[in-house]
Amino acid sequence: MIRINKNITIKQSELTFKFVRSSGPGGQNVNKVSTAVQLRFDITASVSLTDYMKSKLMAIGGRRVTKEGVLVIEANRFRTQEKNRQDAIARLIVLIDKSSQKVKRRIGTNPTAASNQKRIEVKRRLSEKKKMRRYLN
Numbered sequence: 409m410i411r412i413n414k415n416i417t418i419k420q421s422e423l424t425f426k427f428v429r430s431s432g433p434g435g436q437n438v439n440k441v442s443t444a445v446q447l448r449f450d451i452t453a454s455v456s457l458t459d460y461m462k463s464k465l466m467a468i469g470g471r472r473v474t475k476e477g478v479l480v481i482e483a484n485r486f487r488t489q490e491k492n493r494q495d496a497i498a499r500l501i502v503l504i505d506k507s508s509q510k511v512k513r514r515i516g517t518n519p520t521a522a523s524n525q526k527r528i529e530v531k532r533r534l535s536e537k538k539k540m541r542r543y544l545n
Contacts, residue, residue, distance in 0.1 A: 410497060412504045418456045423500075424448045425493060430484040444484035447496035452477035457504070465507040479503070 410418045430444035451462050451473065462477075469479050481503075483496035519527075 410501065412501050413508065416456060416504065416508060418449075418454070418504070422449060422454055422456065423497075425496075427489055443487060443489050443492060444482065445489065445492040445496045447481040447483070447493075447500060449479045449481075449500060450477065451479055457507075461504070461507045465503060468503055468507055 410420065410423075412418060424447075426446040426448070427442040428444050428446060429442050451457070451465055451469075454462065457465065465479065466473050466477065472481060473479050479500070481496045481499050483492040483499065485495055486492050
């Protein structure tokens with residue numbers, strides 16, 4: 409079980425890992441050892457997430473989500489499989505935690521009397537400046 413926050417946990421069986429060769433510098437080691445990790449999490453089939461969280465996670469995931477609704481996280485920051493695996497899980501936890509937070513609706517307010525007065529005063533000054541230009545030409 410992977411704990412996302414105090415209310416949400418995900419079963420380890422919902423995650424699939426694929427180890428691939430990492431790109432970039434590393435000498436001969438990079439050609440021999442598969443240290444990069446591809447973590448796959450099927451959002452649509454998950455029983456741990458609510459429908460709201462699933463739709464929000466798909467939106468947050470962006471290009472990392474396939475047409476089938478599978479979130480793919482690639483981790484190749486470290487030189488070992490285990491560290492890359494932990495990194496991918498940590499990034500998944502952050503994404504799911506973001507999707508669980510409700511968006512606060514903004515409450516519209518009216519401008520204050522002082523700000524209205526200031527706005528009108530600035531408009532009056534600009535108007536006066538432009539009137540003066542007319543008389544000079």
